Structure formats: C-alpha cells, structure tokens
Amino acid sequence: MTKNKFAKAWPLAILALAPAAWAQSQLTLYGIIDTNIEYVNHQPKGGNESASLLRMSNSGLQGPRVGFRGVEDLGGGLKAIFTLEHGFNSDTGTNADAAKFFNRGAFVGLQSANHRVTLGRQYTSLFDALLFIVPLAYAGAYEPFSPLLGGLRNDNSVKYRFNADALSAQVHYAFGEQTSSTSASAAWGGHFSYANKDLMATLAFDQQNGADVNGAHSRARKVALGAAYQFTPAVRLSTGYRWGESKDAAGGIALRDDFYWLGVNYQATGALTLNAAYYLDDIKQRAGAGNQPRxxxxxxxxxxxxxxxxxxxxxxxxxxxxxxxxxxxSTLAVGSKNQSGVSLGIRHRF
Structure with missing residues (x-):
C-alpha cells in the first residue's frame, strides 16, 4: 500500500514542479514580410531589343521570413538556444529555396555570457562581420551583397563566438562530408571585431571549397576590412574593402577582384532615415575574358x-x-552596359 501511494504521488509531484521548469524557457515566433514594386530598364526583350520592366518583388530591405527562436536557462549562466528560419517569396507565396525549408537557418547550441557554440546551417563569419559595416545592411534595393560575400550560409557548420566588452571574435567550420577529401566542399572563416558607442571595425576571412574533382577542388577566398563611425546622433559613415580570389580545380584564376564601398546614413527625423552608398568592384582577372571594366x-x-x-x-x-x-x-539587353532601377515598398516585422 505504501509503495502504491508513492507511485501515485510521483506524477503529481512532477506536475507541481513542471511550471517552474517551463518558466525558464522561452520560445519566440517572429517574421518579416517585405514586398515592393520595382521598375528596371535595359531588360532583354528578344533579339537585340531592350525593354523596361515593371514588376512586384520582395526583399527590398530584408528577405521575407518566418522563424522560431528558443532559449532555455540551464542554470549557472548557461543557456541552450536554437533557431529555425524559413524564407519565402512574399510576392508569390512560394518557398525562397525549393530544396531547403529552413533555408535561412537551422541550428542549435549553447551560450554563456561570453561564449557561444552553435551547430547546423548558419551564416558565414564574413556575413556576420559586415552586417553593420556595409551601408544598407544587405538590402536587396539596392546593395550588391552577393558578389561582396559569395556564399551567405554554410550547411553542416560549427560556429564559436567570443565577446568581452567591446571586443568580439568568431570562427566557423563547415564539414564537407566527402569520403574522398576532408577539404572538398568544406568551408571556414572568422572575424575579429571591435565596437563601442560610436565606432565599429572588423577584419574578416572566408574560404569556401568546391566538390572533389579527380582529387582536386575549386576554392574561393575573401578577406575584408571595414569600419563604421557615428559622427553625430544623426550621421553615420561606413567604408570598407574586400579582397577576393577564386580558383578552379586545376588552380587557374576564375576571378580576382577588389571590392570597395562607402556609405552615409542620415537620421533626418525620428521617423525618416536617408541613406546613400557607392560601390566599386574592380575585377582584375576573370577566366575566359580580357580586360574587365570596373x-x-x-x-x-x-x-x-x-x-x-x-x-x-x-x-x-x-x-x-x-x-x-x-x-x-549577360543578363542585360544586348549592347547595354548599365542599368537603373527604382523600388517602392513596405516592410512589416512581427
């Protein structure tokens, strides 16, 4: 009888303790919907004709997404964390990536006051380092962040981040998972950054390798140095340089370029922000091509x-x-060497 009483009491005890345990965990549902109407010129029409295009698009400021973010307090300053983030096209309702549902991120890890380790599909260290150094925070209308960064995310990656006061450092490694080579399809990088009330500065490195081809693989390397300074409460300047080199599996230069940027952000009123940016990609060498215009x-x-x-x-x-x-x-109409665009849109965050 005594044994049965204890057996019946255990579920009640667990239920009594559970709310206190659940109170230490937090789950956040969040998202962004960003849709715009865009006009662009010099689109190919057929043959050698050029035409303008009026269309609805998305990602003018940020890519549309819906995500789940979780934190569990494990005690002693240690927390378990996770993020699952799905990207979609707000103009059509389709998946941004047909092959990956949580294409924008899927990782789990542990963090303390100064350390964080995460595993899964994650942004590269170069992406993290330059997010608040570039003028427009990777806005689709219009910041050329894809040629600046190369691949934005890596599958099968482990990332370690350290921060203390104004200093932070990060490294990541993405497993290639190839039996023929430990480096084929692998990627790695890191950054060292400084940030105080007015100044942000970073030095970052990124390498992404291609798949194995007869015992060799392609390789893309990038090194970036940038800074942003808040001159007044209303005016912020940012500038930077990114060196880049891509080689094919045979070791030949596929692309060698120098990327520069300069931007100014002006808080005109409490509600209105005005931004201006200039970008230059100086292509030194491209496979199969002669001199390349800047x-x-x-x-x-x-x-x-x-x-x-x-x-x-x-x-x-x-x-x-x-x-x-x-x-x-090659994406423009035949004979066109420039392109202009105008975009008007709305972004909602929840």
Whole structure:
C-alpha cells in the first residue's frame, strides 16, 4: 500500500514542479514580410531589343521570413538556444529555396555570457562581420551583397563566438562530408571585431571549397576590412574593402577582384532615415575574358517608419558596366552596359 501511494504521488509531484521548469524557457515566433514594386530598364526583350520592366518583388530591405527562436536557462549562466528560419517569396507565396525549408537557418547550441557554440546551417563569419559595416545592411534595393560575400550560409557548420566588452571574435567550420577529401566542399572563416558607442571595425576571412574533382577542388577566398563611425546622433559613415580570389580545380584564376564601398546614413527625423552608398568592384582577372571594366553602383534609399514594426521605403540605383547589384552584363539587353532601377515598398516585422 505504501509503495502504491508513492507511485501515485510521483506524477503529481512532477506536475507541481513542471511550471517552474517551463518558466525558464522561452520560445519566440517572429517574421518579416517585405514586398515592393520595382521598375528596371535595359531588360532583354528578344533579339537585340531592350525593354523596361515593371514588376512586384520582395526583399527590398530584408528577405521575407518566418522563424522560431528558443532559449532555455540551464542554470549557472548557461543557456541552450536554437533557431529555425524559413524564407519565402512574399510576392508569390512560394518557398525562397525549393530544396531547403529552413533555408535561412537551422541550428542549435549553447551560450554563456561570453561564449557561444552553435551547430547546423548558419551564416558565414564574413556575413556576420559586415552586417553593420556595409551601408544598407544587405538590402536587396539596392546593395550588391552577393558578389561582396559569395556564399551567405554554410550547411553542416560549427560556429564559436567570443565577446568581452567591446571586443568580439568568431570562427566557423563547415564539414564537407566527402569520403574522398576532408577539404572538398568544406568551408571556414572568422572575424575579429571591435565596437563601442560610436565606432565599429572588423577584419574578416572566408574560404569556401568546391566538390572533389579527380582529387582536386575549386576554392574561393575573401578577406575584408571595414569600419563604421557615428559622427553625430544623426550621421553615420561606413567604408570598407574586400579582397577576393577564386580558383578552379586545376588552380587557374576564375576571378580576382577588389571590392570597395562607402556609405552615409542620415537620421533626418525620428521617423525618416536617408541613406546613400557607392560601390566599386574592380575585377582584375576573370577566366575566359580580357580586360574587365570596373563595375560601379550608386544607391539612394529612404525609409519612413510608420511604427516600430512597419516601414515604407524607396530605393533608386544606377549601375555602370553591369546590372543592378553587379549582375553580369549577360543578363542585360544586348549592347547595354548599365542599368537603373527604382523600388517602392513596405516592410512589416512581427
């Protein structure tokens, strides 16, 4: 009888303790919907004709997404964390990546006051380092972040981050998972950064390897140095340089370029932010091509906050010797060497 009483009491005891345990955990559902109407010129129409295009698009400021973020307090300053983030196209309702549902991120890890280790699909260290150094925080309208960064995320990656006061450092390694080679399809990188009230500065490195091809693999390397300074409460300047080199599996130069940027952000009023940015990609060498013209782009952007969650925005850009955001000339109409675009949209965060 005594044994049965204890057996019956255990479930009640567990239920009594459970709310206290659950109170130490937090789950956040969040998302962004960003849709715009865009006008671009010099689109191929057929043959050698050029035409303008009016379309609805997304990701003018940020890529649309819905995600789950969780934190569990394990005690002693240690926490378990996870993020699952799905990207979608807000103009059509389709998946941003047909092959990966949680394409924007899927990782789990542990963190303390100064250390964090995470495993899964994650952003590269180069992406993390430059997010607040580039002028427009990777806005699709219009910042050429894809040629600047290369691959944005790595599967099968482990990332370690350390921060103490104004200093932070991070390294990551993505497993290639190839039996023929430990380095094929692998990736790694890191950054060392400094940030105080007015100044942010970073030095970052990134390498991404291709798949094994007869015992060899392609390789893309990037090194970036950048800084941003808050001159006044209303004015912020940012600038930086990124060295890049890509080689094919045989060791030949596929691309060698120098990427520069300069930007200014101006808080005109409490609700209105005005941004201007200039980008230059100086292509030193490209496989199968002769001398390459230097790609340049000028971008103007305005963001008006209707509330803490909802913004109206407009962007305008002109790209020389390439398409917008440094798209290849082959994407433009025959004979076109520049492209202009204007975008008006709305972003809502929840």
């Amino acid at each position: 790609q340049q782009q000028l971008t103007l952007q305005a963001i008006y906050a209707l509330s803490k969650r909802t913004d109206l925005y407009g962007g305008a850009a002109y790209a020389k010797n390439g398409g917008l955001n440094f798209a290849a000339l």
